[in-house]
Amino acid sequence: MAQDIDIATFTKNRTSDIKVRLIEEYGHTYIDIRQWTVARDDCFPTAKGVRFDAEYFQGLQDAVDTLARHLRCTNETSNTELR
Numbered sequence: 001m002a003q004d005i006d007i008a009t010f011t012k013n014r015t016s017d018i019k020v021r022l023i024e025e026y027g028h029t030y031i032d033i034r035q036w037t038v039a040r041d042d043c044f045p046t047a048k049g050v051r052f053d054a055e056y057f058q059g060l061q062d063a064v065d066t067l068a069r070h071l072r073c074t075n076e077t078s079n080t081e082l083r
Helices: 054-082
Strands: 003-015 014-026 028-039 042-053
Touching: 014 042, 028 054, 042 054
Parallel strands: none
Antiparallel strands: 003 014, 014 028, 028 042
16 A cells, blocks of 8 residues: 655644645545644644546646636736835
8 A cells, every 4th residue: 555645735724734635545646735724732633625547636636727817917917006
């Protein structure tokens, strides 16, 4: 059995983190993006998240790139309006 790989962790609030992980299971590699509950010195995964086959990574990357461009445009417009 292969080891799961933590790719990134983002703090959502003082009791929750968002984790991006690579998971190998049943002979497949999955991308898992999930909210984890932080309790004392331990973390527990919640049902809030998504897991999909790593073969869809390129589609996810394209979507995130499009989202980043959209957010930059939105922020540039907001900054212009504030002046």
